[in-house]
Amino acid sequence: MPLSVNDLNYFYMTGTPFEVQALKDVCLTIEDGEFVGIIGHTGCGKSTLIQLMAGLLKPASGTVLVNGEDINASGYDRRRLRRTVGVVFQYPEYQLFEETVGKDVAFGPVKAGMTEQEAEKNVDTALELVGFEPAKIKQLSPFDLSGGQKRKVAIAGVLAMDPQILILDEPIAGLDPLGREQFMQLVKKLNDCGVTIIMISHNMDGLADHASRIVAMDHGTVYMDGTPKEVFADLPKLKRAGLGASESREAAAMLRERGWNIPDDIIKKDELVAAILKRNEDGTC
């Protein structure tokens, strides 16, 4: 189910002296099964973009098409959109509210019109996907869980709607290194199952390892768009927008500055280690 935005414009505080244009003529098409990382500094418009993609904001002009249909057209079934496009916001653990984990995860699917049995089945599948044993956790209060567990429950609540497109806004902020890696593995697993992933993140290393495409935003426009290797290769351009690349890429650039003939497309640790070993053996990278 492809998602595209066309000539999208959006303003905040319209009609006041503080009016700012958050998005300027943004065009972007995301195909089925992609894993798109969206990067950009604070205020670049990336959160506005995903809220428009999910139909939570209405554009000043331009269209958002999901499977070719304009989601802002009159008569469009917004309820179906909520099931198709799932959104995980920053710090989703603060959205938990029900008495038990089971009820919390079931809230979305039931509201979206699934029968109790259907919802029950989806709840179990979603909880298993994020790594819980449904029977063990469903009766617990979400508020007795650790931060990392709460976040997984909140995500299960979105997954239980069985979305085809999953949008995540900085989902790993505040997680420890192991938690970050486990979370990225989970997102990767969903992507492997065919879910399209659109993920805002400042964690360039995680994106270098897992994303299939990176979109860099700056001043409300798409600033760079390509594979992680393509985008991270142009380090000076990233720096001009207040961004950086993965640490391995940064290390490779530092080595190049010191006279090493090391390629520009090294973005992962394994690639960096291999290039260093190769140079050590035969003097070339």
Place this chain on the structure above:
Amino acid sequence: MEYVIDAQKIKYAYPTLEDAEPELALRGVTLQVEKGEFVAVLGHNGSGKSTFAKHINVLLRAQEGTLTVVGLDTADEANLWTIRSHAGMVFQNPDNQLVSTVVEEDVAFGPENLGVPQEQLRGRVTEALRAVGMEGFEKRAPHMLSGGQKQRIAIAGVLAMHPDIIVFDEPTAMLDPKGRAEVMETIRYLNKEAGKTIVLITHYMEEAAEADRVFVMSDGVVTDEGTPREVFSHKEKLEEAGLMPPLATQVYYDLKEKGLVLGKCPVTLKELVDELCR
């Protein structure tokens, strides 16, 4: 040696509802920080590091063991306000820490509440904003600033109280790369130039690599301590604590496994590059 923070086997359990068995968040933390030191505390989510941090300015009070801050016993109620004027704290989310709609009023809030005379307030605000590189923003509205700028305003608010110790609880977790760099630059300045004792709680190994000493916490106790190089070279201990060494150190070990041994174990990218280009 003068310890400005001296924790001896402190224990703490959060209150539980009804008769549930309380679970210890701190199971005997012993940790000492010297005056002017920059220490980092690492640990997985739920390791107790934030709980410990809240003991330093007595937001929480140890139920067992002793903790003195600038030589004052935190168990003594009479010391509470003196300790808080010596030890300031900066939290993760800048939006939860800013109280005013004007930057200078926000920075003045802390010292004003400590009873600093009106005529000194202006000077303190100017000085604090200068220290965080935010002079010229006095009349601006905090909510119109970037994350990194907001966090620096929050730091200025703490600085204006003239603390000797500043505890940072994951101050960069919500910031973009530029904001992170700004806040780390400010922390470095406060330690090296302004002589503040810094306790930095973080999940970022690159940030911890800049500290004089690193403590690793796991399940409510300190499981390792030393210079960043010492701690990051204890690979198994780190893994047991649910942590990973910084990239430079990981690369060092990967190369070693493949038979290429570098002179010393690097903890920053710069050190790695220096070793490789030697």
